[in-house]
Amino acid sequence: MINSYASSDDAEVAIAGARAGADVVRTMYGQRLDRTDKGAGDFATSADVEAEKAILDVIRAARPDDAVLGEEGGQQGAADAVRRWLVDPLCGTLNYAAGNMLVAVNVALRDGAAAVADPFSGEVFFTDGVTARVRHEGPDDALLTPSPATRLVDVNLxxxxxxAPGFRAVDLLAHPGFVERFRPRVVSTTLALAWVAAGKRAAYVTDGGDLSGSVHFAAGIALCRAAGCVVTGIDGAPIGEAGRGLVVAADHETHGLLMxxxxxRS
Known part of the structure; x- marks a missing residue:
């Protein structure tokens, strides 16, 4: 079955990988899982590890010469490989371990195709680097259309x-201007980025450094860019090596308000 992906394009490889990981995550949900402590309160479960293995099986079969950076397995493949896949097999591990289904499986080719799978809705949000679409169980893919209509903004806490202390995302929740215009949400998974691209969220805000090459954020950023969202750092500058965090908005007006x-607050 995996070999059938060998002649498909990068978007189909990303979709197949994300779906393979999502199948593992869904199957292992609710089971008693082994945990590996990563320090500072972070941990991985056996579902994270097994989902990453399933994703890597797909990528290796389809693109054997590509390198992979996985959250659990680290760097694999040639260090000087031109093409590198970024894999986050279970974004929202704490949610998942607590019995919460708000999780995502992220697979992205650096500066290329990407896919974000929701293991429990069956949706796969993906981009070929040009357009952004969502695939359900049926044969037809739908274009993703960002919209600020919900006024829901996910803030990573x-x-x-x-x-800090110049900026903390949590401070937005107490800002009179924020609560006047928006309604905060805290999903605690980068599935929220896919929701901005799909019009289910108006925006997403998180602090941090350069997130463009992060296994957690690369797929969601690629989706949002292809869907036509406004994507910058928290300073309004393009994200990159000197970047700070991430502000993704459905349109320029929403982005301007958030900035x-x-x-x-800064």
Whole structure:
């Protein structure tokens, strides 16, 4: 079955990998899982490890010469490989271990195709690097259309807070201008980025450094860019090596409002 992916394009490889990981995550949900402590309150479960193995099986069969950076397995393949896949097999591990289904499986080719799978809805959000679509169980893919209509903004509250005390995402929740215009949500998984691309969220805000090459964020960023979202750091600058965090908004008006609030708190 895996060999059938060998002639498919990168988007189909990303979709197949994300689905393979999602199948593992869904199957192992609710089981008693072994945990590996990563320190600072972070951990991986056996579901994270097994899902990553399933994703890597797909990528290796389809693109044997590509390198892979996996959250659990680290760097694999040639260090000088031109093409590198970024794999987050279970984004939202704490949610998952607590019996919460708000999780995602992220697979991205650096500067290329990407897919984000929701193991429990069956949706796979993906991009070929040009357009962004969602695939359900049926044969037809639908274009992703960002929209600020919900006014729901996901704010990542997880530490560390590298921009504190100048900026902390949590401070937005107490800003009168924020609560006047938006409704906060805390999903604690980068599935929220796919939801911005799909019009289910108006925006997403997180602190941090350069997230463009992060296994957690690369797929969601690629999706949002292809869908036409506004994607910058918390300072309004393009994300990259000198970047700080991430602000993704459905449109320029929403992005501008959020930037004015963030600058007002900084």
């Amino acid at each position: 997880d530490p560390p807070f590298p921009s 004015s609030l963030i600058r007002g």
